[in-house]
Amino acid sequence: MGHCHLAGREQVKSFQRHYWDYLSQYFQMVISKWADRVLLNLYRRLRWTTGSATPILLDRMVPDLIDASNRLASVPGLRFGSAPEAVAALSTRYRPHRLLLPDSKAGLDFRHHAIACESASLNLLRYGPELVVDAGSFDTFYMLEFPLSGGVDILYGDRRVSSRVGTGLILSPGDYIRSTWQADTTQVMLRLERGFVERAWQRHTGETRRHTPVFQAELDLQTSAGRRIARLIGMMVAEQMEGGSATALSPMPLVNAVIETLFEHVPVASVATVEAAAAGPVPAYVRNFRRLLDTPSNLPLTVGELAAGLEVSARTLTTGMRRFTGYSPHGYLTMRRMEHARRLLDQGGMTIAQVAEHVGYANAGRFAASFRAYCGVSPSRLPDCANL
Numbered sequence: 001m002g003h004c005h006l007a008g009r010e011q012v013k014s015f016q017r018h019y020w021d022y023l024s025q026y027f028q029m030v031i032s033k034w035a036d037r038v039l040l041n042l043y044r045r046l047r048w049t050t051g052s053a054t055p056i057l058l059d060r061m062v063p064d065l066i067d068a069s070n071r072l073a074s075v076p077g078l079r080f081g082s083a084p085e086a087v088a089a090l091s092t093r094y095r096p097h098r099l100l101l102p103d104s105k106a107g108l109d110f111r112h113h114a115i116a117c118e119s120a121s122l123n124l125l126r127y128g129p130e131l132v133v134d135a136g137s138f139d140t141f142y143m144l145e146f147p148l149s150g151g152v153d154i155l156y157g158d159r160r161v162s163s164r165v166g167t168g169l170i171l172s173p174g175d176y177i178r179s180t181w182q183a184d185t186t187q188v189m190l191r192l193e194r195g196f197v198e199r200a201w202q203r204h205t206g207e208t209r210r211h212t213p214v215f216q217a218e219l220d221l222q223t224s225a226g227r228r229i230a231r232l233i234g235m236m237v238a239e240q241m242e243g244g245s246a247t248a249l250s251p252m253p254l255v256n257a258v259i260e261t262l263f264e265h266v267p268v269a270s271v272a273t274v275e276a277a278a279a280g281p282v283p284a285y286v287r288n289f290r291r292l293l294d295t296p297s298n299l300p301l302t303v304g305e306l307a308a309g310l311e312v313s314a315r316t317l318t319t320g321m322r323r324f325t326g327y328s329p330h331g332y333l334t335m336r337r338m339e340h341a342r343r344l345l346d347q348g349g350m351t352i353a354q355v356a357e358h359v360g361y362a363n364a365g366r367f368a369a370s371f372r373a374y375c376g377v378s379p380s381r382l383p384d385c386a387n388l
Contacts, residue, residue, distance in 0.1 A: 062166065062221050064234030065146055065188050071237045072124035072188070077113030086110040086127070100132040115240050116346040117251040119196035122237055126186040133179040139327075140339070142192040143171040144229070144258075146221065150185030154178065154217075161217045168226065170215040170266065190233055190258070195294040200259050205270065216267040225265035232258050285310045286320045289329065293336040300360030303329045338371060345379055352379050 080086050083099045086108055101108075109128030114121050127133075145152070146168040153162045157175030171177060173194050194212075201213045220226050236254045262268070288310055292298045298306070306329070307317045314329070321329050337359040344355045356367030372378045 062146070062227075062230045064230040065148060065221075068122070068234045068237040069124055069148055069186070069188050071241050072113045072115065072122060073111075075113045075115060075241070077111060077124070079112075080110045081107050083108060090133075098134040099127075100134065101129060114346065115237065116343050117236070117240060117255070119193040120236075120251070120255045121191045121343075122233065122240070123189040123191060124186070125189055126184075127181055128184070130183040131181055133181060135177045135179065138171060138173045138177065138194075140173070140194050140336070142173065142194060142197055142215075143169075144190040144192070144219075145169050145171070145187045146189070146230070146233075148186045148188060150182040152182070152185060152187070153180045156217055159217070163218070166221050168219045168221060168229075169217050170219055170262065171217065172214040173212060174214065188233065190236075192255070192259070193294075195291070197259060200256065201263065201270065204260070204263050207270070209272070211270045211272055213263070214269045214271060215262060219266065223265075225261055228261050229258055232261070282324050283320050285312045285317060286324050289317060289321065290332070293333065296340055296358070299333070299337050299340055300358075302360075303333060306333070334370070341367075341371060341379075355379070 078089050080089065083101065087099055089110070089112060107128070109126065111124070111126050113124040145163065147163050147165055149165065151162060151164040152169070153160065154169065154171075155176070155178040156171065161169060163169045198210050198212055201207075202210050205211075219229070221230055232254050236251050239254070240251055289306060292301075292306060292309070301309075303317070304314055307314045310317065312320075317329050321327055321332060327335070341355050341359045344350055344358060345352075350358070352368065353364040356362075356364045359367070361367035361370070368379055
């Protein structure tokens with residue numbers, strides 16, 4: 001009888017072991033299928049953004065950036081089918097560009113959505129067909145860019161760098177930039193104002209003079225630093241869009257966290273100025289002219305007033321600016337005025353006349369004409385200004 005009880009208990013234990021093994025295998029299968037379904041849904045959501053059915057490397061996708069792209073895509077933005085319209089849009093939001101299409105008959109599927117937040121902006125950008133973007137050198141900002149599909153190959157000064165899904169690029173001011181975008185490339189991009197980054201670097205290093213940090217260009221999003229930056233960008237977009245204009249939390253702690261992550265975990269060189277490496281010592285009046293225009297309250301001043309404040313003639317200022325930056329003083333002032341005007345219009349809360357006065361135009365009509373010539377669109381046609 002005792003033997004029967006022992007045999008019965010052994011059978012029960014054997015059944016329990018097989019039962020739990022079965023449940024374990026079942027749940028592993030369910031979890032695996034659920035994970036595959038989540039990634040597939042992310043890919044399907046991303047197809048609206050990319051406009052492409054090209055397979056994406058699912059194991060390299062970063063959910064935080066995908067979520068950011070979907071949120072950004074819901075923001076009113078720009079969409080053009082012709083190169084001149086796209087060039088005009090890029091010239092105001094970034095800097096003067098040229099677009100070169102290998103296939104002259106290929107139409108663009110240009111889309112740009114952006115959220116401005118103080119010294120930074122979050123962007124979603126695509127062109128559609130393969131093309132070359134001749135951007136010159138970034139003078140006033142840094143750009144972090146992360147492909148969600150396709151990829152970009154860049155002539156960056158005398159180097160060649162590339163980004164693909166799961167990697168990114170950190171483009172610092174100074175070097176000449178010529179990018180080849182693969183067909184159906186879509187990128188999430190974080191623009192950081194140069195002056196803001198330089199001041200943060202000065203605090204970080206404790207240097208008495210302001211220097212320009214120049215970062216190693218290529219960033220792997222599978223590293224701890226890459227994953228953190230992706231998470232921070234996702235949080236920036238989510239908080240800006242969910243909070244509303246009146247209740248949104250300031251994004252600056254997150255922006256500062258991105259910058260500190262770059263300082264601490266990405267190889268960086270500190271140079272006196274990025275221009276000095278290319279053109280020799282930059283005169284103090286050229287540096288000071290540009291820094292004056294980092295302060296919005298100086299934008300209404302004329303070139304003559306700015307030159308007088310620097311104790312140089314307008315002619316000397318023009319010669320120095322053209323040699324060391326490639327801009328005339330008036331051209332550089334206009335660029336900074338239009339950049340600031342665009343940020344103010346994107347933020348909302350001001351009429352076109354108020355924005356015009358804020359950047360140095362007494363006549364709103366003249367400002368609108370300058371804005372249209374520089375940006376390719378009238379300020380009244382911007383989404384936030386339609387009823388102003």
